[in-house]
Amino acid sequence: MEAFRQIPSVDHLLTHALTGELIASYGREWTANAIREVLSVCREEIRAGQQLPTDDALISRAAALLNQQAALFPVQVINAAGVIIHTNLGRAPLSQQAKLALCAAAGGYSNLEYDLSAGKRGTRNAQVESQLTRLTGAEAALVVNNNAGAVLLTLSALARRKKVAVARSQLVEIGGGFRVPDVLRESGAHLLEVGTTNRVHLNDYESAIEQGAQLLLLTHHSNFKIVGFATEPSMKELSGLAIAAGVPLIFDQGSGALLDTAQYGLPHEITVQEALQAGADLVCFSGDKLLGGPQAGIIAGKKILVDKLRKHALYRALRPDKLCFAALSATLRHYLKGEAQACIPVYRMLAREEASLHDQALGWRQKLGEGSVIPGRSTIGGGSLPDETLPTWLLALETRSPQKFLAQLRACQPAVIARVEDNRVVFDPRTILPDEDQHLLAGIRTARGQNKDHS
Numbered sequence: 439m440e441a442f443r444q445i446p447s448v449d450h451l452l453t454h455a456l457t458g459e460l461i462a463s464y465g466r467e468w469t470a471n472a473i474r475e476v477l478s479v480c481r482e483e484i485r486a487g488q489q490l491p492t493d494d495a496l497i498s499r500a501a502a503l504l505n506q507q508a509a510l511f512p513v514q515v516i517n518a519a520g521v522i523i524h525t526n527l528g529r530a531p532l533s534q535q536a537k538l539a540l541c542a543a544a545g546g547y548s549n550l551e552y553d554l555s556a557g558k559r560g561t562r563n564a565q566v567e568s569q570l571t572r573l574t575g576a577e578a579a580l581v582v583n584n585n586a587g588a589v590l591l592t593l594s595a596l597a598r599r600k601k602v603a604v605a606r607s608q609l610v611e612i613g614g615g616f617r618v619p620d621v622l623r624e625s626g627a628h629l630l631e632v633g634t635t636n637r638v639h640l641n642d643y644e645s646a647i648e649q650g651a652q653l654l655l656l657t658h659h660s661n662f663k664i665v666g667f668a669t670e671p672s673m674k675e676l677s678g679l680a681i682a683a684g685v686p687l688i689f690d691q692g693s694g695a696l697l698d699t700a701q702y703g704l705p706h707e708i709t710v711q712e713a714l715q716a717g718a719d720l721v722c723f724s725g726d727k728l729l730g731g732p733q734a735g736i737i738a739g740k741k742i743l744v745d746k747l748r749k750h751a752l753y754r755a756l757r758p759d760k761l762c763f764a765a766l767s768a769t770l771r772h773y774l775k776g777e778a779q780a781c782i783p784v785y786r787m788l789a790r791e792e793a794s795l796h797d798q799a800l801g802w803r804q805k806l807g808e809g810s811v812i813p814g815r816s817t818i819g820g821g822s823l824p825d826e827t828l829p830t831w832l833l834a835l836e837t838r839s840p841q842k843f844l845a846q847l848r849a850c851q852p853a854v855i856a857r858v859e860d861n862r863v864v865f866d867p868r869t870i871l872p873d874e875d876q877h878l879l880a881g882i883r884t885a886r887g888q889n890k891d892h893s
Contacts, residue, residue: 799831
């Protein structure tokens with residue numbers, strides 16, 4: 439076919455005048471590979487009956503591909519959607535002190551596994567473990583890369599080839615297809631279902647132990663509620679049963695709450711400290727949810743059990759790096775100093791008063807010269823306090839094409855994430871960080887200028 443014979447070679451396009459800038463920016467090999475990909479697509483287009491593009495057009499395609507491949511990831515995003523712990527947007531933003539600690543650790547060498555006082559090898563977990571035990575009252579603590587890893591390690595080390603009792607109401611699936619039964623299976627444990635979907639009693643767990651259960655696992659509901667005719671035994675009741683039977687009680691607390699959420703007008707979320715005091719032998723929780731730190735899985739509780747996890751082969755595969763430890767340690771210092779609400783963004787957002795939110799939304803409207811300020815609800819998100827919201831005030835903008843407007847907002851630098859309510863695009867000030875107002879307004883103006891069909 440004549441069109442195929444006319445396709446230029448990679449070497450030919452590499453000598454084109456426009457390609458010189460690409461080679462200077464990306465190197466010859468990377469540029470050549472991009473051209474190969476473009477030519478491969480071009481052949482498919484010709485097979486589909488399309489015309490052969492010009493050399494200039496092919497190089498333009500290669501340039502676009504290179505820009506895409508070279509783009510930094512992840513990029514900064516402004517969260518105006520009102521979801522405080524937004525799973526898709528990296529969950530909890532870090533405090534200023536945590537960001538500084540992370541940058542300091544990233545920019546050079548550190549004492550990650552070096553004991554400066556002794557002048558010999560140390561352990562990466564030691565500093566954070568000391569902070570966690572002081573905060574929670576646990577005998578020992580261990581940090582891994584995320585809470586799914588924490589649960590997997592715990593079950594692998596303590597329940598391999600053993601029966602694990604889990605209430606049917608707690609066999610949850612959370613984001614990304616993470617399912618408790620699947621984690622049990624991968625750990626080598628055997629699931630023993632307890633009770634019914636809505637009701638489980640203490641004697642159901644007693645029956646499970648009689649059937650050979652060697653570990654009791656409680657799982658946070660994470661992202662759903664069971665309401666109405668529902669009941670579960672308390673942590674203290676289960677602890678008494680576990681002690682009498684000589685089996686460990688493990689609680690997948692998930693959210694990482696160290697403060698009482700009731701003080702922010704929300705239902706009380708059991709804290710890590712409360713779970714340990716109620717008798718849980720180990721508590722697994724996240725660093726990047728209500729704790730307000732980096733992505734991490736934390737295991738706190740009895741030393742004899744934590745030591746078993748520490749010696750397990752899987753632990754080495756799940757260890758976090760220096761950046762995680764730096765940010766986590768800085769975050770925990772806020773709690774130790776009693777300044778978590780003042781310094782950790784998640785808690786600053788939870789604590790914001792309605793009057794302040796109204797004033798901020800009103801200020802946006804005045805600066806933009808359009809829109810209306812309306813009442814709304816902010817969402818906690820992130821697998822914490824399912825279905826719970828807080829009152830807020832929103833800036834609402836009218837547009838004939840809300841989805842197009844949202845797409846234009848996402849194309850801004852930094853990208854702006856908003857949401858649609860009643861066919862209007864709304865922006866929630868609760869989740870805007872202190873230095874983001876100007877960037878948000880600039881993004882709205884840019885997207886508004888591109889959105890020609892707005893009212």
